[in-house]
Amino acid sequence: MKGHTRLHKGSWNAVIFQGRRINSKSKLADSYRWISGFATERAAQEELTRQLSAKLEGSYVEPHKMSVEQYLRHWLEVAKTSTAPKTYQEYEGICQRYVIPALGAVHLVKVTAVEVEAFYAHALLKGRKDGKGGLSARTVVHCHRLLHKAFEDAVKKKIISHNVIHAAQAPRVPGREMQAPDEVTMAYILGEARKNDLIWLPTVIACGSGLRRGEILALRWCDLNLVTDSISITRSLCQLKTGELIFKETKKKKSRRVIVLPEFVLEALREALTQQQKHREMFGADYQDQDLICCHPDGRPLEPNRVSDNFAAFRQRLGLKTRFHDLRHGHASQGLRNGVPVKTMQARLGHATAAFTLDVYGHLLPGDDQRAADTIQRNLGAAMEKQRSPKPVN
Numbered sequence: 001m002k003g004h005t006r007l008h009k010g011s012w013n014a015v016i017f018q019g020r021r022i023n024s025k026s027k028l029a030d031s032y033r034w035i036s037g038f039a040t041e042r043a044a045q046e047e048l049t050r051q052l053s054a055k056l057e058g059s060y061v062e063p064h065k066m067s068v069e070q071y072l073r074h075w076l077e078v079a080k081t082s083t084a085p086k087t088y089q090e091y092e093g094i095c096q097r098y099v100i101p102a103l104g105a106v107h108l109v110k111v112t113a114v115e116v117e118a119f120y121a122h123a124l125l126k127g128r129k130d131g132k133g134g135l136s137a138r139t140v141v142h143c144h145r146l147l148h149k150a151f152e153d154a155v156k157k158k159i160i161s162h163n164v165i166h167a168a169q170a171p172r173v174p175g176r177e178m179q180a181p182d183e184v185t186m187a188y189i190l191g192e193a194r195k196n197d198l199i200w201l202p203t204v205i206a207c208g209s210g211l212r213r214g215e216i217l218a219l220r221w222c223d224l225n226l227v228t229d230s231i232s233i234t235r236s237l238c239q240l241k242t243g244e245l246i247f248k249e250t251k252k253k254k255s256r257r258v259i260v261l262p263e264f265v266l267e268a269l270r271e272a273l274t275q276q277q278k279h280r281e282m283f284g285a286d287y288q289d290q291d292l293i294c295c296h297p298d299g300r301p302l303e304p305n306r307v308s309d310n311f312a313a314f315r316q317r318l319g320l321k322t323r324f325h326d327l328r329h330g331h332a333s334q335g336l337r338n339g340v341p342v343k344t345m346q347a348r349l350g351h352a353t354a355a356f357t358l359d360v361y362g363h364l365l366p367g368d369d370q371r372a373a374d375t376i377q378r379n380l381g382a383a384m385e386k387q388r389s390p391k392p393v394n
Helices: 041-057 068-082 085-103 113-126 137-156 183-193 200-209 213-217 263-286 304-318 326-337 342-349 354-364 366-388
Strands: 003-008 011-022 028-038 230-233 235-239 245-249 257-260
Touching: 003 041, 011 041, 028 041, 041 068, 068 085, 068 137, 085 113, 085 137, 085 235, 085 245, 113 137, 183 200, 183 304, 183 326, 200 213, 200 263, 200 304, 200 326, 213 235, 213 304, 235 304, 257 342, 326 342, 326 354, 342 354
Parallel strands: none
Antiparallel strands: 003 011, 011 028, 230 257, 235 245
16 A cells, blocks of 8 residues: 655645546556545645554455544544543543444444434433433533544545535533622622632732633743733643643634733742742742642642642532633623723633623623613604704794
């Protein structure tokens, strides 16, 4: 089995020689399979190498004979090299637990939208592995999105002619009521958290900045600018199921941002820096300095899951329903309610668009609708009243 890469119509292709076959003109000719749509020659070469290696190892399967399971396992191997570790872990879990058991035996080229929808319906009713009911609509939608992406990649590589997932109807996910604590609740949380060293610093940063948990735990002292009272968000900390911690650089342009911090957060950071200096002296050579703002006393990163668990125990003790992530919602809703422009809040939160920010938080702004009605009444109502008034007599 031989192959090469070729640039054709603006994209790179992996071209695999499949032997000599009778063509449409009843003549013996060389036959090639094209895997198209690569942005770079290197990406096409990597795919070509994988295909040739699979053939040599005996694991290669002709596209028309490939099952959904065989394709998804190949797709996961590719995803492992091109996606973030946590994203790959989520893909693998969805494939192994839900998709492959239901659709794995079906030939890839013979999958129909009806079969896919039947899988969704069964998953909603009886999809749980413990046999105690169905999966949530949100989980089934995750399956739908994964299948759509995997099949779309198969179309690009000309393994299948079209993506049947386009025609499959995914379940509707019911709206989730957002818990956005108000100023009084957040002030109470901060007052109580001040007494708890395990959650104090991440909590005060979340309330004053609206950053995500992973962004908070990845902050370094070098990201803080005390001249402009601002901090740069350039990366995030994620935790895999194995417990492994991974710092991930922020790739999306909107997520990489610089925000100004309120004075109460800056004060907490100054105190934390003083305390950290004491820890450095106490641990000496054993201090694991990674320049982290939020860390264990010996400098090690704080585990995201542990922060959430500690906060859950804390809020349960206070009799509150507020989750750690709800502090971000509280920060956003308070800013919007108090007149901060949507575009400014969008940039602060790291959202892709202002429309997304309004979509998430618009329902928390009932005062805006009242102000709109008052404005219309003040202007149009006054004009109507003036029109009803009798014309002045000269």
